[in-house]
Amino acid sequence: MVCKMSTFIDLLRQHHQALETQYSSQLSPDMRKAIYVMLMCKTPQQRQSLWACHHCEHHDRTPLSCGHRNCPQCQQNTTSQWLARQKAKRLPVEYFMVTFTLPFELRVLARRRPKAMYQLMFIVTSSILKDFATRQGLGKIGFTSVLHTHSRRRELHPHLHIIVPNGGYHPQRKQWRKGKQGYLFNEFSLAKVWRARVFEAINKHPDLSLANLKKMPTKWVVDCKKVGQGLPALKYLSRYLYRGVLPDKDIIFSDASADQHNVTFRYKDSTTNKITPRTLPTLEFLMLILQHVLPKGLQRVRDYGLLSSGAKKLRLIIQLLLLPIHDWLKPTKEITTIRASRICPCCQHKMHCIGVTRTT
Numbered sequence: 001m002v003c004k005m006s007t008f009i010d011l012l013r014q015h016h017q018a019l020e021t022q023y024s025s026q027l028s029p030d031m032r033k034a035i036y037v038m039l040m041c042k043t044p045q046q047r048q049s050l051w052a053c054h055h056c057e058h059h060d061r062t063p064l065s066c067g068h069r070n071c072p073q074c075q076q077n078t079t080s081q082w083l084a085r086q087k088a089k090r091l092p093v094e095y096f097m098v099t100f101t102l103p104f105e106l107r108v109l110a111r112r113r114p115k116a117m118y119q120l121m122f123i124v125t126s127s128i129l130k131d132f133a134t135r136q137g138l139g140k141i142g143f144t145s146v147l148h149t150h151s152r153r154r155e156l157h158p159h160l161h162i163i164v165p166n167g168g169y170h171p172q173r174k175q176w177r178k179g180k181q182g183y184l185f186n187e188f189s190l191a192k193v194w195r196a197r198v199f200e201a202i203n204k205h206p207d208l209s210l211a212n213l214k215k216m217p218t219k220w221v222v223d224c225k226k227v228g229q230g231l232p233a234l235k236y237l238s239r240y241l242y243r244g245v246l247p248d249k250d251i252i253f254s255d256a257s258a259d260q261h262n263v264t265f266r267y268k269d270s271t272t273n274k275i276t277p278r279t280l281p282t283l284e285f286l287m288l289i290l291q292h293v294l295p296k297g298l299q300r301v302r303d304y305g306l307l308s309s310g311a312k313k314l315r316l317i318i319q320l321l322l323l324p325i326h327d328w329l330k331p332t333k334e335i336t337t338i339r340a341s342r343i344c345p346c347c348q349h350k351m352h353c354i355g356v357t358r359t360t
Contacts, residue, residue: 023287037071049357053350093166095166097163101222103220120201125145129164146237154246
């Protein structure tokens with residue numbers, strides 16, 4: 001069975017050697033690992049799944065996907081499973097999305113020490129939200145943080161989207177404390193604390209330093225907006241979690257796909273709200289995408305407090321507390337992993353996977 005190759009991976013395969021020659025010093029070990037597994041994805045060199053049709057005894061082999069989180073060909077099922085888990089965690093309250101953006105001047109630190117800088121962003125933002133909730137008497141809160149590293153133009157633009165239910169739980173009183181209608185936290189106060197704590201954390205970190213910065217950041221942006229009951233925001237975040245930085249459908253080749261020196265892709269401009277094309281030399285385009293490869297071991301989605309995996313019983317208690325007000329708890333199907341299946345090309349019956357070959 002022949003698998004259709006991703007446009008990005010096809011470009012990577014054609015220009016791999018030139019990329020290594022021109023950008024050798026800028027390619028990190030994590031980038032090289034990502035390149036290797038993506039080039040192997042769904043190829044004969046990869047392990048293969050064995051399929052059999054019990055109706056007509058037809059057999060076939062399919063190269064396995066690499067499963068890398070930056071691969072545009074993989075992780076579609078992972079995205080749907082994550083969204084299903086988040087839906088099951090939702091509480092019947094108003095939700096907000098808080099976005100903490102790393103200032104432009106500090107992005108050089110994210111480029112040089114991505115793992116340290118991104119870990120720092122998670123730690124600082126979680127402490128800020130917990131402290132603000134404590135000051136407002138909300139008790140124990142919960143939230144989900146998602147790291148995005150790119151802007152719509154696919155430039156390096158690290159920011160954290162955080163989905164927060166508006167309220168908190170008092171364990172002593174066993175009560176749900178509802179937040180103010182249409183209000184979570186003050187954006188300007190969040191930005192001031194965000195600035196102070198980032199500087200403090202960088203100064204204390206052994207691998208990060210402000211000494212070599214040409215200019216200190218002056219503009220710190222924190223956005224806090226209402227997102228209804230959270231589902232639209234979760235769907236928005238799920239699109240960018242496990243499907244690569246740029247969908248293949250947004251990659252356009254100049255001159256009717258004949259130009260081998262430039263690549264054009266499209267994006268939605270945030271100012272004009274219109275679809276805008278951007279053209280780059282092919283190698284520059286590949287580096288633009290590869291700079292968003294996350295370091296090994298860095299978890300880009302994290303659940304805290306009431307939304308963490310260890311708070312399942314507590315979430316059920318909160319849902320029961322809110323049940324008289326909201327008819328929220330409905331019979332739901334248990335989240336299960338979807339088994340892979342294929343249709344037999346000979347008789348159109350379902351084929352079954354009978355094994356996986358080993359690599360030699």
